[in-house]
Amino acid sequence: xxxxxxxxxxxxEITKDFVGxxxxxxxxxxxxxxxILGLIGPNGSGKxxxxxxxxxxxxxxxxxxxxxxxxxxxxxxxxxxxxxxARTFQxxxxxxxxxxxxxxxxxxxxxxxxxxQARERAxxxxxxxxxxxxxxxxxxxxPYGEERRIEVARALASRPIFLFLDEPAxxxxxxxxxxxLEMLTPLPRETGCGMLIVDHDMRxxxxxxxxxxxxxxxxxxxxxxxxxxxxxxxxxxxxxxSGRRMLPC
Ligand SMILES: Nc1ncnc2c1ncn2[C@@H]1O[C@H](COP(=O)(O)OP(=O)(O)OP(=O)(O)O)[C@@H](O)[C@H]1O
Ligand SMILES: [Mg+2]
Numbered sequence: 001x002x003x004x005x006x007x008x009x010x011x012x013e014i015t016k017d018f019v020g021x022x023x024x025x026x027x028x029x030x031x032x033x034x035x036i037l038g039l040i041g042p043n044g045s046g047k048x049x050x051x052x053x054x055x056x057x058x059x060x061x062x063x064x065x066x067x068x069x070x071x072x073x074x075x076x077x078x079x080x081x082x083x084x085x086a087r088t089f090q091x092x093x094x095x096x097x098x099x100x101x102x103x104x105x106x107x108x109x110x111x112x113x114x115x116x117q118a119r120e121r122a123x124x125x126x127x128x129x130x131x132x133x134x135x136x137x138x139x140x141x142x143p144y145g146e147e148r149r150i151e152v153a154r155a156l157a158s159r160p161i162f163l164f165l166d167e168p169a170x171x172x173x174x175x176x177x178x179x180x181l182e183m184l185t186p187l188p189r190e191t192g193c194g195m196l197i198v199d200h201d202m203r204x205x206x207x208x209x210x211x212x213x214x215x216x217x218x219x220x221x222x223x224x225x226x227x228x229x230x231x232x233x234x235x236x237x238x239x240x241x242s243g244r245r246m247l248p249c
Contacts, residue, residue: 007068008032009054009085009162009194014063016049016218023049024218026063031162031194036184038209038226039198042238045215047198048090051164054196055087056080067162081111086160088151090167090198096140100150101126103139104157111158118157125153129183145176152183162194163187169201177204184208206230214238 009031016024024046031037039047052058054065056077064073072080086107094103104125108118126132129149134142142150148168155163168184169177181204188195199205205212205226212229214222216238222229229235 007161010064010066011050011054012064012066014050014053014065015061016046016053016058017061022218024053024060024215027215027218027220029213029220029223031196033161033192033194034188035211036188036195036197036209038205038212039196039215040200040202040205040212040229041215041221044217045238046218047215048166049218050215051087051166051196051198054080055085055164078110081158084158084161085164086111086155086158086162087164088155088166088168090170092147092151094139094142094147094150094154096138098139099135100131100137100139100142100153101135103150104153107154108157111160113158121157121159122153125156126150128156128187129153130179145172148172148180149183156187156191159191160193162196165195165197165199167199168197169199169204172201174203177201180204181208 011027011029014024014027027050039050041047049058053060056075059074064071067083072083101122104122105118108121109115113121126135129152131149131153134146139150152165152168169180172180185208187193209226212224212226213220214229214235221234221238222232
């Protein structure tokens with residue numbers, strides 16, 4: 001794992017074509033350690049595709065992904081995980097027959113930790129997301145809001161240097177989203193990781209993120225602080241067209 005605290009993740013001019021569709025076009029962004037970057041945009045604007053490209057689940061058609069000086073473009077997911085990038089999935093992927101603790105341990109082992117290290121990290125990650133009391137419960141018995149929390153613990157268990165969260169607030173009510181906000185806010189400061197979060201919960205995004213990057217039809221339309229983005233005409237138009245509300249009520 002790369003340990004330099006000054007490292008930045010660079011996404012450089014990423015284009016991704018699927019058959020008959022350009023999902024991303026020339027997307028460039030950087031993610032610094034200790035910061036929380038929100039990646040937002042209407043449905044189908046390319047947010048999950050970009051996380052898939054960064055974490056190795058998809059190869060880009062063009063462009064590069066670098067961690068500091070290390071070019072990780074096209075590396076397989078397990079190799080990228082070993083460099084210190086971790087992610088959650090928009091669709092929850094817990095092993096329902098395993099306990100919560102085992103689920104988190106498996107994630108740590110897959111990221112290259114030994115079994116004893118994985119147990120220690122899994123306990124730390126569960127404590128970090130406030131789920132220690134759920135450790136021995138089978139994942140299949142968890143209520144929905146708690147499953148999302150365990151997904152975050154799984155990603156945290158490898159002590160990532162860059163963390164990618166794909167819609168961690170999906171399906172959560174306002175109170176659960178507030179709990180998520182409290183849990184995520186101190187993480188980059190306390191662990192030194194850089195966090196990129198995708199979500200449609202604008203109340204959460206506007207309060208959590210230091211910076212926002214906005215995609216529409218696979219292209220960057222705006223980058224700035226939540227306040228700058230909130231007032232950007234192109235962003236407002238994109239969200240109006242999508243039927244979703246940009247401004248939190
Ligand atoms: N494997 C694939 N093959 C073909 N097209 C795909 C594939 N994955 C995504 N797409 C298309 O690429 C575009 C971007 O999809 P993506 O899932 O990245 O959007 P998103 O911004 O994450 O949307 P949402 O907010 O609904 O999750 C969409 O038009 C989608 O249908
Ligand atoms: Mg998505």
